[in-house]
Amino acid sequence: AAAAALRRALDAVRAAGKPVAAYGERLSQPEYWVASGADRVWLPETGAIHLVGLRSEALFFARLLERLALRPEVVRMGSHKSAAEMLTRQAMSPESREQVEHYLDDVLGALVRAVAAGRRVGADVARDWVDRGPYRADTACEAGLADACLYPDEVEERLAEWVRESGEPPPRGGAPRARLVDAAGYAALHATDAGFAPALAEQPRIAYVVAEGAIRRRGGRGISAESVVRLLRGLGDDEAVRAIVLRIDSPGGDALASDLVWRALEVAKRGRPLVVSMGEVAASGGYFAAVAGDTVFAETTTLTGSIGVVGGKLDASGALARLGVDTDAVERGARAGLLSAVRGFTADERAVVRSDIEAVYDVFVRRVADGRKLDRAAVERAAQGRIWSGERALALGLVDAIGGPLEAIREARARAGLAAHERTQLQICPRVAPLEALRGLLGVELRIDAGLRGEL
Numbered sequence: 001a002a003a004a005a006l007r008r009a010l011d012a013v014r015a016a017g018k019p020v021a022a023y024g025e026r027l028s029q030p031e032y033w034v035a036s037g038a039d040r041v042w043l044p045e046t047g048a049i050h051l052v053g054l055r056s057e058a059l060f061f062a063r064l065l066e067r068l069a070l071r072p073e074v075v076r077m078g079s080h081k082s083a084a085e086m087l088t089r090q091a092m093s094p095e096s097r098e099q100v101e102h103y104l105d106d107v108l109g110a111l112v113r114a115v116a117a118g119r120r121v122g123a124d125v126a127r128d129w130v131d132r133g134p135y136r137a138d139t140a141c142e143a144g145l146a147d148a149c150l151y152p153d154e155v156e157e158r159l160a161e162w163v164r165e166s167g168e169p170p171p172r173g174g175a176p177r178a179r180l181v182d183a184a185g186y187a188a189l190h191a192t193d194a195g196f197a198p199a200l201a202e203q204p205r206i207a208y209v210v211a212e213g214a215i216r217r218r219g220g221r222g223i224s225a226e227s228v229v230r231l232l233r234g235l236g237d238d239e240a241v242r243a244i245v246l247r248i249d250s251p252g253g254d255a256l257a258s259d260l261v262w263r264a265l266e267v268a269k270r271g272r273p274l275v276v277s278m279g280e281v282a283a284s285g286g287y288f289a290a291v292a293g294d295t296v297f298a299e300t301t302t303l304t305g306s307i308g309v310v311g312g313k314l315d316a317s318g319a320l321a322r323l324g325v326d327t328d329a330v331e332r333g334a335r336a337g338l339l340s341a342v343r344g345f346t347a348d349e350r351a352v353v354r355s356d357i358e359a360v361y362d363v364f365v366r367r368v369a370d371g372r373k374l375d376r377a378a379v380e381r382a383a384q385g386r387i388w389s390g391e392r393a394l395a396l397g398l399v400d401a402i403g404g405p406l407e408a409i410r411e412a413r414a415r416a417g418l419a420a421h422e423r424t425q426l427q428i429c430p431r432v433a434p435l436e437a438l439r440g441l442l443g444v445e446l447r448i449d450a451g452l453r454g455e456l
Contacts, residue, residue, distance in 0.1 A: 001302045002279070020040075021159065045137055068319050075353045077358055087314075207235045211247065211261075217257045235268055291367055296398075302390035309364065368383070
């Protein structure tokens with residue numbers, strides 16, 4: 001998703017008539033996705049392009065847990081909800097494999113189209129490039145993926161040549177000279193554009209809220225519902241905030257925490273538009289929160305949906321017995337041992353857990369139906385824990401448009417009735433350094449990978 005957003009920004013620069021060169025030493029696949037959109041792609045002689053295709057692999061711990069005498073007790077709602085398969089299976093279920101195959105097909109298709117358009121070749125040629133990768137610098141140039149082998153000092157010379165060829169009048173009668181500005185320097189020069197100019201009372205503001213990682217009720221890394229709710233309450237009370245843009249990149253997490261974030265978004269958007277930009281992933285609880293948006297953007301490759309619920313516990317009674325550890329307990333209450341880790345669920349307890357899981361799933365489906373203005377049948381066709389690319393999510397009505405942070409900000413301005421010439425303060429929350437802000441606005445903020453936990 002970050003590569004697609006950067007590539008779109010690069011295409012906009014080229015469309016404005018400005019020449020673009022891409023230089024990389026060892027370009028990864030996402031990096032080449034972006035670089036292939038440049039007028040020229042350069043590598044050092046010992047450089048490489050790692051264009052090889054896509055692979056999704058998972059580890060499965062069922063046999064290990066069996067060996068340790070640990071028994072997972074899992075209840076799920078959603079035929080394709082695969083979050084707990086790593087604990088219960090030795091390989092992907094047919095449903096999980098099917099949805100992963102569809103997702104990889106969509107992502108590879110987007111990559112091939114981008115490379116083909118940038119390098120001005122047919123999609124069949126770009127697809128063949130994928131199967132023939134990876135590439136050394138010389139083979140990349142021979143195949144047409146790159147234009148020349150250059151070292152950094154030679155790159156500067158080529159850029160200077162471009163300036164001379166641009167026809168711009170030389171400064172004070174001298175020869176035109178290329179001025180090189182790195183990303184940090186550029187961000188500092190354009191701090192105002194990133195929302196770092198001193199706030200003026202009379203200026204309307206757009207709040208840009210960044211939410212990344214697993215969703216928790218409070219504390220820890222990722223998205224703390226407690227912190228997000230407090231932040232959104234403050235933005236909602238601030239009359240100068242004319243619109244809110246939520247940038248969410250989350251695989252989900254705690255169901256209650258996700259619902260609290262959703263509610264805070266619903267309250268904060270009263271009297272102002274809320275536009276959502278989904279990053280690499282907005283799945284399960286991440287998508288739960290996203291449906292609060294008046295307009296929802298996704299990249300073509302955003303992993304979207306996973307509308308389903310899973311819950312349970314790990315029964316360690318077998319492992320303890322094997323180790324010679326005995327347990328005993330005194331209970332008051334028919335279901336006092338529901339969450340005990342030293343025994344499994346009784347039939348009655350499993351029924352209670354399933355009832356709770358079904359109730360959360362029902363709330364999830366209703367939130368999606370209300371937020372996306374879909375009937376329940378349409379949501380169910382997209383639900384059951386299925387994951388989708390942003391491209392397919394658009395066709396299903398789960399999102400409104402393909403785009404990233406910049407498109408979301410433009411939509412927020414339009415919905416807030418702010419004229420194109422009207423000076424607006426961009427308030428980035430939480431506050432970060434200018435370079436990090438620039439990265440965030442281009443959709444390349446660092447993602448916190450989090451394990452699967454909680455109900456969503």
